[in-house]
Amino acid sequence: MMVHRLPSLMLFWWCSRSRHGVRQRLSCWADGPAYITQCPIQAGRSYTYEFTLVQQKGTLLWHAHVSWLRATVHGAIVVYPKTGVPYPFPHPYEEHSLVFAEYWHKDVLRLEEDVMSSGGGAPPADAYLINGSPGPLYNCSATDVYEIAVVPGKTYLLRLVSASLNTEHFFAIADHRLTIVEADGEYTKPLTVDSLVIAPGQTINVLVQADRPIDTYDMAMAPFMSARNVPFQKTPAVAHFRYSGAGPEAPSRPAEFPAFNDSLTADFALSNLRSLNDTGVPLVVDANLLFTIGLAVEQCHSPHPNASCRGPGGGVFAAAMNNIAFVEPTVSLLQAYYDNTNGYYTEDFPGFGSRVQLVLQNTGTVGTENHPVHLHGHSFHVVGHGTGNYNPTTAQLNLADPPYMNTIGVPAGGWAAIRFVADNPGVWFMHCHLEVHASWGLAMAFVVKDGNGTMESLPHPPADLPRC
Ligand SMILES: *[C@@H]1O[C@H](CO)[C@@H](O)[C@H](O)[C@H]1NC(C)=O
Numbered sequence: 001m002m003v004h005r006l007p008s009l010m011l012f013w014w015c016s017r018s019r020h021g022v023r024q025r026l027s028c029w030a031d032g033p034a035y036i037t038q039c040p041i042q043a044g045r046s047y048t049y050e051f052t053l054v055q056q057k058g059t060l061l062w063h064a065h066v067s068w069l070r071a072t073v074h075g076a077i078v079v080y081p082k083t084g085v086p087y088p089f090p091h092p093y094e095e096h097s098l099v100f101a102e103y104w105h106k107d108v109l110r111l112e113e114d115v116m117s118s119g120g121g122a123p124p125a126d127a128y129l130i131n132g133s134p135g136p137l138y139n140c141s142a143t144d145v146y147e148i149a150v151v152p153g154k155t156y157l158l159r160l161v162s163a164s165l166n167t168e169h170f171f172a173i174a175d176h177r178l179t180i181v182e183a184d185g186e187y188t189k190p191l192t193v194d195s196l197v198i199a200p201g202q203t204i205n206v207l208v209q210a211d212r213p214i215d216t217y218d219m220a221m222a223p224f225m226s227a228r229n230v231p232f233q234k235t236p237a238v239a240h241f242r243y244s245g246a247g248p249e250a251p252s253r254p255a256e257f258p259a260f261n262d263s264l265t266a267d268f269a270l271s272n273l274r275s276l277n278d279t280g281v282p283l284v285v286d287a288n289l290l291f292t293i294g295l296a297v298e299q300c301h302s303p304h305p306n307a308s309c310r311g312p313g314g315g316v317f318a319a320a321m322n323n324i325a326f327v328e329p330t331v332s333l334l335q336a337y338y339d340n341t342n343g344y345y346t347e348d349f350p351g352f353g354s355r356v357q358l359v360l361q362n363t364g365t366v367g368t369e370n371h372p373v374h375l376h377g378h379s380f381h382v383v384g385h386g387t388g389n390y391n392p393t394t395a396q397l398n399l400a401d402p403p404y405m406n407t408i409g410v411p412a413g414g415w416a417a418i419r420f421v422a423d424n425p426g427v428w429f430m431h432c433h434l435e436v437h438a439s440w441g442l443a444m445a446f447v448v449k450d451g452n453g454t455m456e457s458l459p460h461p462p463a464d465l466p467r468c
Pocket residue numbers: 137138139235
């Protein structure tokens with residue numbers, strides 16, 4: 001791969017937020033998205049990301065956050081509970097991380113450039129990967145299969161991490177059920193399902209009991225595609241859950257999946273996921289925001305329509321939040337904010353410590369699609385979601401035990417309501433985690449202003465921060 005610019009890293013992290021006013025660790029400068037909190041790390045240069053994980057445990061994802069480099073530059077971070085603090089579920093015999101990705105036979109920087117200059121959609125991935133291996137359903141990959149050796153009768157904890165670029169995926173294991181115990185690094189009440197959907201940017205921990213007859217079972221990821229007429233890779237990536245004693249030659253048992261567009265099944269886990277404990281949902285909100293999100297088509301203004309207007313009806317794909325397509329700036333927004341440079345940001349976001357409710361309403365003029373929206377710098381309580389238009393008088397909100405997440409798949413043509421406390425000063429990116437949608441403009445950033453004193457204020461930038 002030709003890399004002229006080295007990636008910047010983005011680290012998902014949760015600000016420490018507690019009902020009892022726990023001390024903040026402030027590290028917006030280490031968040032990572034290019035042109036939001038820093039400029040990209042240039043070839044031959046380095047930048048050390050320093051941050052503190054305050055009251056966080058569980059499975060996290062790190063990845064490059066410039067262009068489409070996440071496709072190949074990503075990994076899992078696992079934070080264990082403090083010594084002596086048990087999991088809130090039976091201790092597993094073993095733990096394994098499964099990192100999902102999409103692969104193209106192409107430099108992904110070129111891939112983004114080509115897609116953006118075409119005006120059309122992204123080409124399907126050439127393969128899906130589980131821990132770097134596509135598995136036996138792909139040509140030439142019969143022996144390139146990730147495998148977990150399983151002791152019959154034991155319980156396994158699988159940490160599922162999606163670094164996929166443009167596709168959400170179902171995950172299932174043949175003949176086994178999955179008990180979700182954690183999502184986005186926060187414990188959930190146990191929820192047992194046959195399959196689940198994981199969106200790019202999400203992490204989900206599941207317990208699996210090896211209680212089936214001795215054999216080899218497929219663990220597989222297959223596409224979930226809620227949009228119509230979008231081409232996508234259909235071949236699942238397959239890994240093996242192989243019981244000790246299973247014959248190496250015997251064919252493995254295939255995993256079964258819902259239909260690729262089965263939104264009802266896909267939404268089941270979200271509808272039924274509950275946080276394990278009361279996580280301190282703000283019962284009162286200071287700011288009530290409603291943002292529309294969706295895809296659209298712009299008119300073709302190119303003198304070369306065949307080359308650059310390959311969107312629907314000869315137009316150009318676009319995406320927006322509140323009808324504004326985000327245009328990547330040429331400076332870092334955080335730097336502009338820190339330097340009080342005019343013209344890059346407004347300060348109309350509610351003040352430090354505000355309790356914010358944000359309703360994301362999925363619209364779209366060219367069909368609707370599930371958008372996994374990710375917020376940096378904060379986790380949020382997913383207090384509600386539904387189909388159709390959000391109606392504040394009839395919407396049923398869960399203020400008792402909603403899941404506490406950082407990426408929410410806003411249902412196709414539906415809505416999701418999240419609540420969070422804006423108590424982490426800095427500039428925080430919020431964007432669709434389907435990378436092609438973010439490139440089209442489905443993104444924005446919040447400025448969270450300083451509170452009182454150094455423990456509520458954005459620190460000075462580190463000396464090695466990359467400059468534009
Ligand atoms: C495998 O190769 C065949 C023949 O070239 C092709 O039709 C098929 O699409 C390939 N499968 C995958 C998953 O690439």
